[in-house]
Amino acid sequence: MTVTESVLYEGLAERVQQQIQQGLFQPGERLPSVRKLAERESVSVSTVLAAYERLERLRLIEARPKSGYFVLHQAREQLSEPSICSPPARPVPAHISPLMMDLIDTRKRGRLNFSTAMPAQDTNIGRTLRRTFARLSREGKFLHNGGYGALDGAEPLRRQIALRSLDAGLTVSADDIIVTVGCQNAISLALRVATRPGDVVAVESPCYLGFLQMIEAYGLKAIEIPSHPSDGLSLEALQLALEQWPIRTLISVPSFSNPLGSCMPTAKRRALVDLLGKYDLTMIEDDIYGEMSFFTGQRPTAVKAFDRDGRVMLCSSLSKSIDPQLRVGWIMPGRHYNEVLHQKYITTLSLPELPQLAAAELMAGGQYDRHLRHCRELYCSRLAELTDLVAEHFPPETKAARPQGGIGLWLELPRHVDATRLYYRAREHDFAFSPGELFAVDNRYQHCLRIIFAQPWTDERKQAIAQLGAWVKEAIAVPPVSQRLPSEVS
Ligand SMILES: Cc1ncc(COP(=O)(O)O)c(C=O)c1O
Numbered sequence: 001m002t003v004t005e006s007v008l009y010e011g012l013a014e015r016v017q018q019q020i021q022q023g024l025f026q027p028g029e030r031l032p033s034v035r036k037l038a039e040r041e042s043v044s045v046s047t048v049l050a051a052y053e054r055l056e057r058l059r060l061i062e063a064r065p066k067s068g069y070f071v072l073h074q075a076r077e078q079l080s081e082p083s084i085c086s087p088p089a090r091p092v093p094a095h096i097s098p099l100m101m102d103l104i105d106t107r108k109r110g111r112l113n114f115s116t117a118m119p120a121q122d123t124n125i126g127r128t129l130r131r132t133f134a135r136l137s138r139e140g141k142f143l144h145n146g147g148y149g150a151l152d153g154a155e156p157l158r159r160q161i162a163l164r165s166l167d168a169g170l171t172v173s174a175d176d177i178i179v180t181v182g183c184q185n186a187i188s189l190a191l192r193v194a195t196r197p198g199d200v201v202a203v204e205s206p207c208y209l210g211f212l213q214m215i216e217a218y219g220l221k222a223i224e225i226p227s228h229p230s231d232g233l234s235l236e237a238l239q240l241a242l243e244q245w246p247i248r249t250l251i252s253v254p255s256f257s258n259p260l261g262s263c264m265p266t267a268k269r270r271a272l273v274d275l276l277g278k279y280d281l282t283m284i285e286d287d288i289y290g291e292m293s294f295f296t297g298q299r300p301t302a303v304k305a306f307d308r309d310g311r312v313m314l315c316s317s318l319s320k321s322i323d324p325q326l327r328v329g330w331i332m333p334g335r336h337y338n339e340v341l342h343q344k345y346i347t348t349l350s351l352p353e354l355p356q357l358a359a360a361e362l363m364a365g366g367q368y369d370r371h372l373r374h375c376r377e378l379y380c381s382r383l384a385e386l387t388d389l390v391a392e393h394f395p396p397e398t399k400a401a402r403p404q405g406g407i408g409l410w411l412e413l414p415r416h417v418d419a420t421r422l423y424y425r426a427r428e429h430d431f432a433f434s435p436g437e438l439f440a441v442d443n444r445y446q447h448c449l450r451i452i453f454a455q456p457w458t459d460e461r462k463q464a465i466a467q468l469g470a471w472v473k474e475a476i477a478v479p480p481v482s483q484r485l486p487s488e489v490s
Contacts, residue, residue: 009050087224112431153179154356160363169305186315206439232264256289261403294380310334393469
C-alpha cells in the first residue's frame with residue numbers, strides 16, 4: 001500500500017470511528033456498504049475495505065458474512081464511569097504509601113506485571129532502536145568525541161521535538177527545549193524552580209504517585225483537586241482552592257491522565273490558562289501521554305499552546321511511547337528556562353548522547369510516527385479486551401474509566417472492597433496491579449485500582465484478570481464489618 005493510500009484509509013477510518021463515537025451509528029447497526037461509502041467518499045473500494053479492517057482491529061465493528069459491517073456493542077457501555085471524589089479541600093503534607101517501595105522492587109512485583117506503566121514489548125521499535133544504536137556507535141557518534149554533551153541536550157533531538165510540537169499547537173524552537181533524564185527528572189527540575197519548601201502545590205485527584213513522592217521529598221504540601229474521569233481537572237474546584245489557599249504551582253496531566261485516562265477538552269484548557277494568569281500560578285504540564293491518543297489519532301493541543309506568559313512548563317518523554325530505559329525526556333520551561341538549565345547543571349550536568357541521537361533519528365526518519373500509529377491501534381484493542389474481561393468477570397457494580405489514550409485502566413470497586421488486600425493476594429499468585437491507595441495522600445481510593453493493558457492478552461494474563469474479578473465477587477459476598485451482626489464479627 002502506498003503512503004497516499006494509507007493516509008486515505010486511515011483518515012476514513014478515523015471519520016467513521018468518530019461517527020460511531022458520536023452515536024451516529026449505534027451498537028448493532030449496519031454501517032454503509034463498502035460500495036456506497038466508496039462512492040460517497042470518492043475513494044476506491046480497497047480504501048474502504050482497509051478502513052473497515054482497521055476498525056475491526058480496533059474492535060469497534062465486525063464483518064458478518066454476506067451481511068456487511070456492524071457496529072459492535074462495547075463492554076464499557078455496561079460499566080458506569082467512576083465517581084468524582086471530593087478530597088479534603090485543604091493542603092496536607094504528602095505521605096507516600098509504604099506500598100510504593102514494594103512495587104518498585106521487581107522481585108516482589110510478580111511475573112505478570114499489570115502495575116508498571118510500560119509500553120508494549122511486542123512491537124518492532126526495539127529492533128529498530130538496537131540497529132540505530134549499533135550504527136551510531138560504529139560511526140563513532142558518541143564516546144571519546146569531545147567530552148560532556150551539550151548542557152541543554154543534543155541539538156538534533158531538540159530540533160525534532162520542536163518540529164513535533166507543532167502538532168500540539170506549540171511554536172517553539174530547539175533552543176526553548178532542555179533534554180532531561182525522562183519525564184520524572186523534567187518534573188522534578190520544574191518543581192524545584194517553581195516552589196520553596198512549605199509551598200502548596202495543587203494536583204489532580206487521583207494523581208500520578210510520582211508527583212506525591214516529589215511533593216513529600218521537597219517538603220511541600222499537596223492540595224488535591226477533584227478530577228472528572230473524562231474531562232479531567234475540575235476548574236471550579238481549582239478556583240475555589242485558589243481563592244482560599246496560597247497555591248504556587250499546579251501539576252497536571254491534561255492529556256490522558258494517569259490513572260484516570262481523562263482528556264481535558266480544548267475550551268477548558270484555554271480557561272485553565274486564564275485562571276493561571278488571574279492567580280499568577282505556574283503550571284507543570286505533564287504531557288507524557290500526549291501523543292498516545294487512540295480514538296481520533298490526533299494529539300490534543302497542549303495547555304502550553306494557550307500560554308502567552310511562559311508560565312506553563314511542559315514536560316514529556318519517550319518512556320511511554322518507546323521505552324522507559326531510553327531515559328529520554330524534555331522540558332519546555334518557558335520563562336523559567338535559565339533556572340531550569342541551572343538546576344540541570346547542578347544535578348545532572350549532561351546526559352548520554354547515544355539515546356538522544358537515536359531518538360532523533362527515529363523521529364526524523366518517520367519510524368517513530370509509524371510506531372505511534374501502530375500503538376494506537378494496539379492499545380485501543382487491548383483496552384477493549386480488558387474491558388470485556390472486566391465486564392465478564394467482575395461484579396456489575398464495578399465502575400470503569402473510559403480512557404481515550406494512554407495505557408492504564410482505572411477501576412472503582414464497591415466501597416468496602418479493599419484493593420490493597422487484593423494486591424497482596426495477587427502477589428501470592430505471581431501478579432501485580434496498582435492499588436488505589438497509591439494515587440492519593442489518604443486512603444480515599446482504597447477500593448480502586450489501576451491495570452496496565454499495553455501487553456498482549458495471553459491466556460495467562462486473561463486468567464489473572466478473571467481471578468481478580470472472582471476475588472472481588474468473593475469480597476462483596478461478605479458484608480462490610482459495619483453492616484455485620486455482632487455475632488458475625490470475630
Ligand atoms: C504521568 C507520568 N509522568 C511521569 C512519569 C515518569 O516518566 P519517565 O519514565 O519518563 O521519567 C510517569 C511514569 O509512569 C507517568 O505516568
